[in-house]
């Protein structure tokens with residue numbers, strides 16, 4: 001079968017390429033004066049307000065981007081995804097995270113089977129189990145209720161749930177449900193992370209949730225074995241049944257590990273790890289902490305965006321718009337990075353989650369049919385909550401490299417404070433920055449203005465801001481569980497839009513495999529050297545030298561050692 005043409009061979013792509021030179025002659029300072037243009041670049045859905053007028057685009061650019069979307073068959077690709085077609089072709093899998101938050105009565109098919117009833121079977125099981133644990137009906141091996149949870153997982157089995165947990169922690173409704181309970185995460189195989197995750201926890205009152213899609217991930221499995229030891233050395237091996245549960249697609253391995261299959265919460269291979277926060281991966285630990293009713297609102301928020309993404313015309317479709325703008329910035333304007341800047345401490349773990357979601361999905365060098373890409377795809381995502389970022393890396397964003405920025409803010413604070421006598425409330429102070437920064441980036445400050453401000457000549461180059469630096473602003477009504485679900489789904493779909501247009505597979509991750517297999521070789525060497533005093537061999541000079549140096553400090557393998565200093 002003839003391979004499909006690369007999108008870069010389409011007329012629409014070439015047209016956009018040519019259009020770049022026109023945009024290079026514009027400055028945002030001028031583009032922002034065109035009110036009609038700006039108005040056409042503001043979109044609202046269910047109170048979520050997107051303003052992309054500070055992107056380096058004209059109405060003409062947008063028209064060309066919509067044509068590119070057509071050439072890339074974006075609509076058809078979205079329909080294929082929702083229709084359960086195996087669009088993850090290298091793994092022969094459907095991509096159905098939308099089914100995880102579908103309404104109970106919805107029908108979504110994979111392999112000819114409606115998957116929604118299975119999804120709700122697991123959700124019902126989580127509701128039942130989490131209510132039992134939260135009410136004290138499920139007790140630990142010594143008869144005490146389990147009030148603390150450690151969720152063990154890495155990558156997609158960690159970052160999404162961590163982001164949502166951080167976001168809900170200070171939401172008044174969610175916080176009320178979480179009173180007296182703790183949710184911790186253990187991701188890194190570094191024993192320091194083990195020590196931190198169980199610091200001040202008592203195995204008698206702790207439930208460990210092992211979260212791993214494959215149940216083979218080296219870091220997670222060693223961490224799970226470590227916490228199993230923590231529980232059984234204190235409460236006896238029989239305690240594991242009451243203190244450990246699992247979330248996985250690999251139920252036989254869960255059983256082999258020693259967790260009762262009745263206490264395993266399933267998900268399916270049509271859920272990509274980084275797209276799994278709405279499966280039991282996120283729903284179980286979050287329901288244990290905040291109750292299923294709160295987490296259900298989060299799922300409903302994601303569902304509302306799923307419906308919007310599927311049905312809204314591209315001109316008013318938030319994930320499509322922000323996805324196309326990222327394609328424009330990365331591939332046509334040549335900006336390799338994107339800064340994610342939430343003006344909310346509650347979203348402090350949003351950027352780390354989007355890093356995996358985006359970079360593992362779109363960090364690809366070949367098209368979906370294996371042809372090397374003759375253009376740059378994917379982007380470098382990073383970010384920090386404003387205003388902390390302002391006092392850290394914004395210098396580079398204002399006067400160094402051009403980094404398109406996503407400013408994310410909320411109309412209402414989760415924790416409003418107003419001090420009598422202050423000019424503004426604390427949230428208004430925060431949001432003053434949210435509104436000011438995009439204009440500072442777009443307009444900059446030129447030498448004439450500096451002269452008028454009587455800036456000495458020798459400082460003018462240093463105080464000049466070139467401006468013309470693109471950003472977009474997303475203003476959410478608040479940061480309830482529902483809003484957080486919406487925000488998550490906007491970014492999930494944005495990343496899919498980018499991948500669909502670039503013509504890559506956003507749902508596999510072969511790039512993580514090589515490092516894993518090399519680590520296996522090192523692991524064997526460390527064992528051989530530590531236990532049998534074998535010399536280092538089979539590595540290049542650099543690695544041999546580093547390993548030999550590392551092995552100079554002898555750490556005998558003579559029994560179980562759990563972190564002592566902190567527990």
Ligand code: F6P
Pocket residue numbers: 154155156157211212213214215216217220273274360509512
């Ligand atoms: O980093 C590679 C990866 O496979 C991610 O895609 C995934 O989220 C993570 O490892 C964890 O995998 P698992 O849930 O199977 O333990």
